Amino acid sequence: MKPSDLELANALADAAGNAIRPLFRGEWSAERKADRSPVTEADRAAEAAMRAIIEERHPDDGIIGEEYGTRNEGAGRQWVLDPIDGTVSFMAGRPIFGTLIALMQDGWPVLGVIDQPVAGERWIGRIGEGTTLNGLPVRTRPCRELPGASLATSSPHYFSSDQADGYMALAQTVGGNAVQAPIIYGGDCYNYGLLASGHIDLVCEAGLEIHDYAALVPVVEGAGGMMSDWQGNPLDADSDGTVIALGEPARLEEVLEAMG
Known part of the structure; x- marks a missing residue:
C-alpha cells in the first residue's frame, strides 16, 4: 500500500x-x-x-x-x-x-x-x-465454545437449499432449541463491524460478491478475528461467495464441523 x-x-x-x-x-x-x-x-x-x-x-x-x-x-x-x-x-x-x-x-x-x-x-x-x-x-472478543455464541446473518433467504441445511445446523449448535437463541437477522456489513468491536461472535453468509466481502476481511482480521469461505479457505478475488467471520479464530474447525 x-x-x-x-x-x-x-x-x-x-x-x-x-x-x-x-x-x-x-x-x-x-x-x-x-x-x-x-x-x-x-x-x-x-x-x-x-x-x-x-x-x-x-x-x-x-x-x-x-x-x-x-x-x-x-x-x-x-x-x-x-x-x-x-x-x-x-x-x-x-x-x-x-x-x-x-x-x-x-x-x-x-x-x-x-x-x-x-x-x-x-x-x-x-x-x-x-x-x-x-x-x-477495537478488538474481537473471546469465544470459548460455540453453544451460546452470538450468530448473525443478513437473511436465511439468501441461502440455497443445501446452504440452508449447513446454516441451520450451525444455528442449532449455537442456539440449540432455546426460544431466545443468540441469533441475529439483518445487518449486512454492519454485523462485521460489530464483530470487530467485540459485540458479535460469528457471522455466516452465502451468495456474496467481491464488493460485499473484500472490505470486511482487513477490518475483521485487523481486530483479531478471521474470515474464510465455508471450506476454511482465505477470501480473495476468486472466492465462491460463502463467508464465515469469527471473532475467535480458534472456533473455525468447530464451525466447519457443525456445518457438515
Missing part, C-alpha cells in the same frame, strides 16, 4: 456519506436491477462520487463497483466499492447499512473500510495493523 491510501479511503467514505445522508429517510428514486435486487439514486450517487475521486488521483488503479462495473480490469491495485451494502435497510430507513471500500493488491484485500454515514461510525482495517473505529482501536 501507498502511504496515501488511507487518506484516499477516508476521502472516498466522506464523499459517499455526503451523497447518501441527504437522501436517507427522504425522497429518492429506485428500480430493480437485472438480478431483481433494488438500487436507489443514493447507491448510484455515492459510487459515482467515489469513482470520480479515484479516477482523478490514481487513474492507473482499477475499480470494481457494484453499480458501475469494472475499470482497468488488469491493474494490480483494485479499489472495490459497494456504495450501500444493505440497500433494503436504507430504503426502510434503518441505519444499519454501510458503505464498503476495499483496496485489493493482486487479488488480496489489504485495506478495508466499513462506513455507516448516518451513525457516524467508521471501521478501518489494514493488513499488518490493528482495526480502528473512529480512530480508536
